[in-house]
Amino acid sequence: MSDHHVINSRARRVDTPAKATGRAVYVDDISRPNMLYGALLQSPIAHAKIISIDTSAAEKLPGVKCVVTSKEAGLVKYGVSPARYDETVFCHDKVRYVGDEIAAVAAIDRETAEKAVELIKVEFEPLPVLLTIEDAMAEDAPLLHEKYPRNITGEVHQEFGDVAAAFKECDLIKTTTVKNKRQDGGFIEPQGCIAEVDLAGNLTLTSSTQSPHYIQRTVAMVLGLDIGKVRVVKAYVGAGFGPKAGTNPMELACCLMALKTKRPVKMNYSREQVFLFCRARHAFTHKITIGVKKDGTLMALEHECHLDGGAYASFGPATVYYAGSLLAGPYKLPNMKYDGYRIYTNKPACGAQRGHGAVIARAAFEQQLDMIAEELGIDPLELRQKNMMETGDTTCNDLNMSSFGMAECLNAVTEGSDWKSKKGQLPPGKGIGLACGFFVSGAGFPIYRSDTYHGTVMIKLTEDGGTVLVYTASAEIGQGSDTTFAMIAAEGLGVPLEYVRLASGDTDMGVDLGAYSSRQTLMTGHATKEAAEDVKRQVLEVLSDELDVPVDTIDIVNGRIVFDRPVDFSGLRTRYIKEHRGWTDNPESDYFTFKEASRIAYLKKGTIVGTGKYKPHFLGGTYKGAAVGTSPAYGCSAQVAEVDVDLETGQITITQIVDAHDCGKAINRTSVEGQMQGSISMGIGEAMHEEVKFDAKGNVINNDFAEYKMVTALDMPPVDAIVVETDEPNGPYGAKEVGEGAIMPTIPAILNAVYDATGVRFYELPLTPERVFEELQKKKG
Amino acid sequence: MKKLIKLTVNDREVEAAVEPNLTLTDFLRYELNLTGTKKGCETGDCGACTVILDGIPVNSCLVLAVQANGRKVETIEGLATEEGLHPVQDAFVEHGAIQCGFCSPGMIMSAKHLLDKNPKPDEGEIRAAIAGNLCRCTGYQKIIDAIKSV
Numbered sequence A: 001m002s003d004h005h006v007i008n009s010r011a012r013r014v015d016t017p018a019k020a021t022g023r024a025v026y027v028d029d030i031s032r033p034n035m036l037y038g039a040l041l042q043s044p045i046a047h048a049k050i051i052s053i054d055t056s057a058a059e060k061l062p063g064v065k066c067v068v069t070s071k072e073a074g075l076v077k078y079g080v081s082p083a084r085y086d087e088t089v090f091c092h093d094k095v096r097y098v099g100d101e102i103a104a105v106a107a108i109d110r111e112t113a114e115k116a117v118e119l120i121k122v123e124f125e126p127l128p129v130l131l132t133i134e135d136a137m138a139e140d141a142p143l144l145h146e147k148y149p150r151n152i153t154g155e156v157h158q159e160f161g162d163v164a165a166a167f168k169e170c171d172l173i174k175t176t177t178v179k180n181k182r183q184d185g186g187f188i189e190p191q192g193c194i195a196e197v198d199l200a201g202n203l204t205l206t207s208s209t210q211s212p213h214y215i216q217r218t219v220a221m222v223l224g225l226d227i228g229k230v231r232v233v234k235a236y237v238g239a240g241f242g243p244k245a246g247t248n249p250m251e252l253a254c255c256l257m258a259l260k261t262k263r264p265v266k267m268n269y270s271r272e273q274v275f276l277f278c279r280a281r282h283a284f285t286h287k288i289t290i291g292v293k294k295d296g297t298l299m300a301l302e303h304e305c306h307l308d309g310g311a312y313a314s315f316g317p318a319t320v321y322y323a324g325s326l327l328a329g330p331y332k333l334p335n336m337k338y339d340g341y342r343i344y345t346n347k348p349a350c351g352a353q354r355g356h357g358a359v360i361a362r363a364a365f366e367q368q369l370d371m372i373a374e375e376l377g378i379d380p381l382e383l384r385q386k387n388m389m390e391t392g393d394t395t396c397n398d399l400n401m402s403s404f405g406m407a408e409c410l411n412a413v414t415e416g417s418d419w420k421s422k423k424g425q426l427p428p429g430k431g432i433g434l435a436c437g438f439f440v441s442g443a444g445f446p447i448y449r450s451d452t453y454h455g456t457v458m459i460k461l462t463e464d465g466g467t468v469l470v471y472t473a474s475a476e477i478g479q480g481s482d483t484t485f486a487m488i489a490a491e492g493l494g495v496p497l498e499y500v501r502l503a504s505g506d507t508d509m510g511v512d513l514g515a516y517s518s519r520q521t522l523m524t525g526h527a528t529k530e531a532a533e534d535v536k537r538q539v540l541e542v543l544s545d546e547l548d549v550p551v552d553t554i555d556i557v558n559g560r561i562v563f564d565r566p567v568d569f570s571g572l573r574t575r576y577i578k579e580h581r582g583w584t585d586n587p588e589s590d591y592f593t594f595k596e597a598s599r600i601a602y603l604k605k606g607t608i609v610g611t612g613k614y615k616p617h618f619l620g621g622t623y624k625g626a627a628v629g630t631s632p633a634y635g636c637s638a639q640v641a642e643v644d645v646d647l648e649t650g651q652i653t654i655t656q657i658v659d660a661h662d663c664g665k666a667i668n669r670t671s672v673e674g675q676m677q678g679s680i681s682m683g684i685g686e687a688m689h690e691e692v693k694f695d696a697k698g699n700v701i702n703n704d705f706a707e708y709k710m711v712t713a714l715d716m717p718p719v720d721a722i723v724v725e726t727d728e729p730n731g732p733y734g735a736k737e738v739g740e741g742a743i744m745p746t747i748p749a750i751l752n753a754v755y756d757a758t759g760v761r762f763y764e765l766p767l768t769p770e771r772v773f774e775e776l777q778k779k780k781g
Numbered sequence B: 001m002k003k004l005i006k007l008t009v010n011d012r013e014v015e016a017a018v019e020p021n022l023t024l025t026d027f028l029r030y031e032l033n034l035t036g037t038k039k040g041c042e043t044g045d046c047g048a049c050t051v052i053l054d055g056i057p058v059n060s061c062l063v064l065a066v067q068a069n070g071r072k073v074e075t076i077e078g079l080a081t082e083e084g085l086h087p088v089q090d091a092f093v094e095h096g097a098i099q100c101g102f103c104s105p106g107m108i109m110s111a112k113h114l115l116d117k118n119p120k121p122d123e124g125e126i127r128a129a130i131a132g133n134l135c136r137c138t139g140y141q142k143i144i145d146a147i148k149s150v
């Protein structure tokens, strides 16, 4: 039985009735009086100098209200990480990928705006197009950005311990190279936004964003406005998974045109433009060398990684760090060397996507662990158990596992899948595979250098005393965070969930860094808990004063005031009822209600407002890049996949996945399971089907959901999602992440299962039937 | 040149003059303000725009408004009544089958149609019935659980 009254249960989400009925308002569902529609001119070629831009014909088209290029937008550089700002709203000297933004138009309707875009004439002088890492890094390759020699956006060189010395002590050293393909975010709602300016010059941008806070700062910086004059509001968002975490040029162009025209402007990406903007998973090439002792003890890892990053930095400078730093766990690994390179190419920019930077590294590592286990004649489960980190352990790069239920996860999935009776016992064509992973519960530091809180929350009690209003700038993008924080507020205050009304996703409500790096439950959760406790303390202090009982003898439980001794509250009740004259719901209970208490508190003190805030204590070491990978807590997970492979055709069917995830204390169990299942579907997509493809000129050739294959209900196996709970000391009520970490083991569990079924190892994703068929044929000889 | 159409939307007679190239999705969303029907791709690949046209679920982005002339359209807005959520909607909420919710209106229309025809579908029938509705968030498991529970 849980000691909690609200959290750690299965709550109906606060936002889903609106979503189930079609009443939830997403950006494209909004329209404003007098609204204009914007459209973007995007480059048709992948790399070229811009010789001239002629907008005169577009400006003359009836219905066009505004045409903007870099002349109007200016050349303020922006991006994600300040040290690597490399974008401007519009290109001015050259274009760097098919889709690079050159101009925008606002007009009375969409058709007119699109027609006007076609009338803009741009003269280009083509430059060589660099589509591969090899071409981009070649000595004589042209540079996409002058400042970055050999087209390297960022590189990382780290060594912890002494890898060379450790290798000398190893009995087995193994090297493999694993590659994935660029993945698309695949969220079903394309990005959209509406910008409007009031008569005092305040700009409001409503956007389908994961981080109102970062967008607010970027809009203000790029357009030269006071931050206080810029408000960013998130509508309901049709998911993001990473690509909606940074500012997009459409948002900036939309704001600029609203400022120029003084009319609301709405813009949307088409599905094709979603592929062009991309900012999703990089294409990684990981070369991994692991050394072990005969008994399976992990000794050292040498790792080299190249990321094909596309034309701009986006989150890439962080991605290249994550790709290395998150291999230091979840196994005890005393020595690790990492060299990472993130490369510019003439393709849409890659950025962050669920499991930021670490997903393919994890796949390569876990597959290689299985290969090592086989060579040493050790069961892959035992090899993992032997090396697994435990609560309290710290990695060689200073990541501290303040709670770590990995042993429980391994037990749960191996029992749940009947691993012991299946491993090594299945007939040809059938296989079972195991893998593990872990991930941050929020990044230890904000993207820009600052002492800012990562989240602030304000809770106000309505003056009548009945309702708890929670205000947070955090971003509900589908993961269930609004419900999580409503539950935490109710728990912290001691009231039922129905008393809470929550508003979120608005920069006027405070600071919150947003929905990325699996951070909100822990970070915004902390701030919410603190605000709830603040409000509770204020109410109890008034009661203590009024009733003359010590404050620490009063509590609020389930909406009732609880005293540890007999207390006569009839005087307060009479006051409340007098206030309430003529109403029908006068309290008659034999206990004093929260509603009465908070009304009395208001009468005494005015509006009761509580605040909460959170930022992590200083985390990590002092070496270069130590910030990336640090987190107040780490979620961890294990998965077992079972597959059926047609040995003639190469067709793989995943028949079942058993997943266990340690999320600390589960706030809403149903949502925890939902995050696990959703992560697995994205992992299966990446393992089996997904690949953004380009032609030789840098055009995306599969820019729709017909040709870019995501997992459907027919491809998705049954998933058994087992929630493992630990008590995370750094989490609110012991809670930590689940949203991103759950994807970590999926791909390698499938790779290991496919090997078990076929005896063939795959070093390149996705596992399309053609690729599998070819490898099976090779094996047959 | 605009064309006059007359159709039934959620049991209400509607008359409108529409451009011949206007899709049924855009007609519902922008002319009738029924924004519950979503647009994820406009190429018939995601199912977010699913509505029921004369008893058959269709991707409304592939249907022109003029093709709906004289026909009967049911959208997500037509499901809930004064008594509350439709049982399929309630099951989706109860089972956590909704995350971002962008696929949900279309998904719920497909599920409702299935259950109207086949009140006790097996898992394979459920998966087939929603195979045209992409969901990037849930992994489908809870959607299937929800449909089974109705």
Ligand code: FES
Pocket (backbone or CB within 6 Å): B038, B039, B040, B041, B042, B043, B044, B045, B046, B047, B048, B049, B050, B059, B060, B061, B062
């Ligand atoms: S919007 Fe109609 S199928 Fe995607």
Ligand code: FES
Pocket (backbone or CB within 6 Å): A188, A238, A239, A478, B097, B098, B099, B100, B101, B102, B103, B104, B134, B135, B136, B137, B138
């Ligand atoms: S709930 Fe987000 S796409 Fe289905």
